Amino acid sequence: xxxxxxxxxxxxxxxxxxxxxxxxxxxxxxxxxxxxxxxxxxxxxxxxxxxxxxxxxxxxxxxxxxxxxxxxxxxxxxxxxxxxxxxxxxxxxxxxxxxxxxxxxxxxxxxxxxxxxxxxxxxxxxxxxxxxxxxxxxxxxxxxxxxxxxxxxxxxxxxxxxxxxxxxxxxxxxxxxxxxxxxxxxxxxxxxxxxxxxxxxxxxxxxxxxxxxxxxxxxxxxxxxxxxxxxxxxxxxxxxxxxxxxxxxxxxxxxxxxxxxxxxxxxxxxxxxxxxxxxxxxxxxxxxxxxxxxxxxxxxxxxxxxxxxxxxxxxxxxxxxxxxxxxxxxxxxxxxxxxxxxxxxxxxxxxxxxxxxxxxxxxxxxxxxxxxxxxxxx
Amino acid sequence: xxxxxxxxxxxxxxxxxxxxxxxxxxxxxxxxxxxxxxxxxxxxxxxxxxxxxxxxxxxxxxxxxxxxxxxxxxxxxxxxxxxxxxxxxxxxxxxxxxxxxxxxxxxxxxxxxxxxxxxxxxxxxxxxxxxxxxxxxxxxxxxxxxxxxxxxxxxxxxxxxxxxxxxxxxxxxxxxxxxxxxxxxxxxxxxxxxxxxxxxxxxxxxxxxxxxxxxxxxxxxxxxxxxxxxxxxxxxxxxxxxxxxxxxxxxxxxxxxxxxxxxxxxxxxxxxxxxxxxxxxxxxxxxxxxxxxxxxxxxxxxxxxxxxxxxxxxxxxxxxxxxxxxxxxxxxxxxxxxxxxxxxxxxxxxxxxxxxxxxxxxxxxxxxxxxxxxxxxxxxxxxxxxxxxxxxxx
Ligand SMILES: Cc1cc2nc3c(=O)[nH]c(=O)nc-3n(C[C@H](O)[C@H](O)[C@H](O)COP(=O)(O)OP(=O)(O)OC[C@H]3O[C@@H](n4cnc5c(N)ncnc54)[C@H](O)[C@@H]3O)c2cc1C
Numbered sequence: 005x006x007x008x009x010x011x012x013x014x015x016x017x018x019x020x021x022x023x024x025x026x027x028x029x030x031x032x033x034x035x036x037x038x039x040x041x042x043x044x045x046x047x048x049x050x051x052x053x054x055x056x057x058x059x060x061x062x063x064x065x066x067x068x069x070x071x072x073x074x075x076x077x078x079x080x081x082x083x084x085x086x087x088x089x090x091x092x093x094x095x096x097x098x099x100x101x102x103x104x105x106x107x108x109x110x111x112x113x114x115x116x117x118x119x120x121x122x123x124x125x126x127x128x129x130x131x132x133x134x135x136x137x138x139x140x141x142x143x144x145x146x147x148x149x150x151x152x153x154x155x156x157x158x159x160x161x162x163x164x165x166x167x168x169x170x171x172x173x174x175x176x177x178x179x180x181x182x183x184x185x186x187x188x189x190x191x192x193x194x195x196x197x198x199x200x201x202x203x204x205x206x207x208x209x210x211x212x213x214x215x216x217x218x219x220x221x222x223x224x225x226x227x228x229x230x231x232x233x234x235x236x237x238x239x240x241x242x243x244x245x246x247x248x249x250x251x252x253x254x255x256x257x258x259x260x261x262x263x264x265x266x267x268x269x270x271x272x273x274x275x276x277x278x279x280x281x282x283x284x285x286x287x288x289x290x291x292x293x294x295x296x297x298x299x300x301x302x303x304x305x306x307x308x309x310x311x312x313x314x315x316x317x318x319x320x321x322x323x324x325x326x327x328x329x330x331x332x333x334x335x336x337x338x339x340x341x342x343x344x345x346x347x348x349x350x351x352x353x354x355x356x357x358x359x360x361x362x363x364x365x366x367x368x369x370x371x372x373x374x375x376x377x378x379x380x381x382x
Numbered sequence: 383x384x385x386x387x388x389x390x391x392x393x394x395x396x397x398x399x400x401x402x403x404x405x406x407x408x409x410x411x412x413x414x415x416x417x418x419x420x421x422x423x424x425x426x427x428x429x430x431x432x433x434x435x436x437x438x439x440x441x442x443x444x445x446x447x448x449x450x451x452x453x454x455x456x457x458x459x460x461x462x463x464x465x466x467x468x469x470x471x472x473x474x475x476x477x478x479x480x481x482x483x484x485x486x487x488x489x490x491x492x493x494x495x496x497x498x499x500x501x502x503x504x505x506x507x508x509x510x511x512x513x514x515x516x517x518x519x520x521x522x523x524x525x526x527x528x529x530x531x532x533x534x535x536x537x538x539x540x541x542x543x544x545x546x547x548x549x550x551x552x553x554x555x556x557x558x559x560x561x562x563x564x565x566x567x568x569x570x571x572x573x574x575x576x577x578x579x580x581x582x583x584x585x586x587x588x589x590x591x592x593x594x595x596x597x598x599x600x601x602x603x604x605x606x607x608x609x610x611x612x613x614x615x616x617x618x619x620x621x622x623x624x625x626x627x628x629x630x631x632x633x634x635x636x637x638x639x640x641x642x643x644x645x646x647x648x649x650x651x652x653x654x655x656x657x658x659x660x661x662x663x664x665x666x667x668x669x670x671x672x673x674x675x676x677x678x679x680x681x682x683x684x685x686x687x688x689x690x691x692x693x694x695x696x697x698x699x700x701x702x703x704x705x706x707x708x709x710x711x712x713x714x715x716x717x718x719x720x721x722x723x724x725x726x727x728x729x730x731x732x733x734x735x736x737x738x739x740x741x742x743x744x745x746x747x748x749x750x751x752x753x754x755x756x757x758x759x760x761x762x763x764x765x766x767x768x769x770x771x772x773x774x775x776x
Contacts, residue, residue, distance in 0.1 A: 130723065132738035132739070133652060135651060135652065135653040135654075135658075135722050135723075136653055136654075136722065137653055137654040137655075139654075140654065140655075157738070159723075159737075159738050160723045160724070181654060181655050201732050201736055201737075203727060203728070203731035203732055203737070204727075204728045204730075204731065205726040205727060205728065206590075206725075206726045206727075206728055206746060206750075207726065209726075213732070213736065213737065213738065271515075272517060272518045272519040272522070273518070273519045273522075274519075274522075277518075280763075282763060282766070282767075283763070331715075335753075338588075338753050339753075339756060339757065339761075339762075342517050342518070342757055342761065343512065343517060343541065343542045343594075343754075343757060343758075345588075345753070345757070346587050346588055346594070346751075346753060346754045346757065347585055347586070347587060347588065347594075348585075348586040348587060348588055348590065349585070349586070353588035353750075356588075357588075357726070360718075360725065360726065361726050364722055364723050364725060364726065365723075368719060368722070370661070370663040370664060370667070370719070371653070373663060374661075374663055
């Protein structure tokens with residue numbers, strides 16, 4: 005048994021941690037969040053130079069060939085700085101679909117520009133009616149000679165406004181909620197018939213609703229097997245869930261550390277509020293929530309990298325725990341900061357909002373708990 | 383034991399309903415719920431004026447000062463009908479806070495000068511208690527008022543002052559003495575917000591709106607005639623005011639109203655072919671809250687009954703505040719869950735038809751701002767300290 009990181013992973017972690025600390029301080033983050041695009045392309049270029057964008061990709065395309073632990077290490081540190089650049093959307097979702105499902109031509113053409121930072125990607129999978137059900141797809145793709153014609157609307161597309169390339173889920177057969185019959189298509193964001201409406205989410209992300217007005221792409225833009233897109237999505241989302249949980253753990257750690265520090269320095273009634281036993285116990289509880297969540301993160305990452313039988317269960321369990329622990333921790337962080345915790349200026353509320361968004365991404369607690377229950381007890 | 387209201391109270395309820403049916407329409411509802419202060423502020427004044435014209439603007443006030451003279455039961459019925467229709471409460475600073483202090487402890491001149499424009503909403507008040515160093519420990523406040531002839535010279539800073547940007551007047555606790563117990567050196571002043579030396583610095587809150595402020599006082603001159611009661615006795619008046627609010631502080635009717643919204647939207651949202659309202663886990667969450675609310679509604683009524691029978695509300699109001707705010711936060715959180723991804727859409731985004739969603743931003747605003755309910759008005763931790771001491775004798 006060994007819960008230590010390899011030397012390489014320690015170096016990777018330290019490199020991200022140092023960058024976040026030195027080059028992504030709070031004022032920088034606020035300025036980026038308030039900028040037109042909500043991300044900093046120059047920073048993204050630095051990520052490329054530092055090799056972070058290459059992590060999950062195969063070595064033959066210039067990738068690092070990393071595994072889930074490597075991704076976890078990066079995400080945890082990015083979480084601590086609430087980094088806004090679209091690592092999840094571009095590298096893990098868009099890139100993940102290509103890495104796992106693209107054919108060699110697609111991979112050779114599309115993966116190097118992700119790694120060198122020149123292409124930003126997005127995965128458009130949600131629809132107005134779909135809530136957390138990824139198989140609920142109404143957007144259609146109809147074969148037309150050597151082409152497919154896509155029609156429909158995708159919503160809340162992460163990095164949707166800034167992306168150069170989109171991968172879109174569309175129905176090629178089957179009924180609205182069937183897992184069978186979903187296919188994935190690579191679509192340049194500037195293709196004729198693509199209409200994007202961008203808006204800001206509470207965590208600073210720029211997302212977009214993407215309307216597809218008879219967008220025509222060659223059949224060679226099909227990513228993965230026709231009608232079998234759901235399986236590919238599930239595999240990529242599985243890893244994204246782990247990555248999001250790692251990001252959440254980084255955030256929780258920050259919230260606990262900042263709150264602890266605050267209660268040691270904020271004085272009322274002539275003493276530090278951290279000296280009140282009522283508050284001490286509360287902070288012990290948030291500390292334990294964090295440790296429990298971190299344990300499930302490690303459990304899930306081990307299950308995934310060792311290809312254990314219960315890996316799917318472990319990931320659902322993890323997402324349930326992250327939701328629970330996250331709400332507990334950010335709730336206490338705000339409460340114990342008093343009026344300060346309610347301000348937009350302080351970072352606490354922003355950490356909370358990112359946790360809240362993470363808890364809706366690929367399913368909330370009930371969604372994952374229902375899946376867990378079904379796997380475990382049915 | 384029974385829960386029936388007396389026939390006269392039932393008749394009163396009908397009267398209240400008839401008024402709301404005629405005076406409250408969709409237009410005022412939309413404007414009152416608009417998060418943009420530029421829209422909301424004139425709307426609430428307009429609504430308060432309608433209540434004033436009906437004679438119902440000040441349920442808690444004695445008749446001689448322009449109140450309704452209602453007993454607690456009638457006030458409770460009125461509050462419940464208001465909240466269950468989703469009608470915003472009045473802005474409390476004048477009507478529920480400083481007004482009662484003025485008619486209880488003020489001079490005749492002060493009553494004449496200040497009460498009428500509070501009742502008809504011509505003057506907007508804000509509350510200047512908290513300071514950067516004095517929150518839960520309010521008596522530690524440092525803003526000082528130094529006597530200079532028939533004026534005080536006030537210097538210091540207040541923080542978290544809600545709606546100071548709209549205010550004509552601010553009521554402040556200030557330090558007039560540093561001798562003896564810190565509670566014993568505090569005075570209660572009414573200060574004109576147009577006085578030279580006042581500066582307002584806006585604070586944006588986590589719901590992405592501006593209601594909070596820091597208010598700086600730099601040698602602001604305030605007539606001694608604007609002091610309430612005796613010098614150094616301000617703490618006593620402020621405490622009396624805290625005990626004043628005793629009906630509907632739990633906000634049960636508001637929470638029930640949000641719960642109805644949750645049920646409405648949850649029967650429209652579909653996940654994997656199943657309506658959210660039919661989902662077993664969701665029902666569990668809903669009923670957990672609903673059962674707690676059913677209990678709280680009766681706790682509220684029990685306190686009401688004991689007050690109506692002449693008891694003092696005392697520390698029970700702490701119980702109602704703690705449980706009430708916990709329930710408010712629980713329903714706000716559940717509404718967020720119903721909104722799914724759309725809970726994260728910031729105000730100012732696309733219109734609902736383009737966005738594809740109706741209530742996410744509203745859920746966001748009420749949830750985020752709702753985090754403050756367990757902090758202001760005496761944090762829930764402080765309320766628990768009160769119950770531990772005053773009720774449990776610990
Ligand atoms: C949205 C909002 C609106 C407000 N509007 C106004 C207004 O209009 N006018 C005004 O004067 N003020 C206003 N306030 C201020 C409010 O009353 C204070 O925030 C509140 O009194 C808490 O003080 P604080 O923020 O300094 O927190 P602190 O007192 O520093 O408390 C920090 C944390 O420590 C806990 N704590 C403190 N003491 C103890 C103890 N003895 N035991 C256990 N726990 C303890 C608190 O519960 C809290 O969780 C507003 C606040 C908010 C958030």
